[in-house]
Amino acid sequence: MGSFSIWHWLIVLVIVLLVFGTKKLRNIGQDLGGAVKGFKDGMKEADAAADADKPQQKIAEGQIIEGEAKEKVEKAGS
Numbered sequence: 001m002g003s004f005s006i007w008h009w010l011i012v013l014v015i016v017l018l019v020f021g022t023k024k025l026r027n028i029g030q031d032l033g034g035a036v037k038g039f040k041d042g043m044k045e046a047d048a049a050a051d052a053d054k055p056q057q058k059i060a061e062g063q064i065i066e067g068e069a070k071e072k073v074e075k076a077g078s
Helices: 006-020 022-053
Strands: none
16 A cells, blocks of 8 residues: 555546546646746745845945955966
């Protein structure tokens, strides 16, 4: 009584195709894909809006910035 074999899944697929038909399944797939695309676009817009709302930090002249400096490595031939 473990996991289903490939034959179980094929029988389930055939039954689903008989019940719903290929046209209805294609429409469901298109609707689901559109919903996922809309969700991703909404997340990108929300991230862009959040980035636009963040105040930009300006550095005044003579202000000391703490951090760690790393040596710049140049590529040969550049």
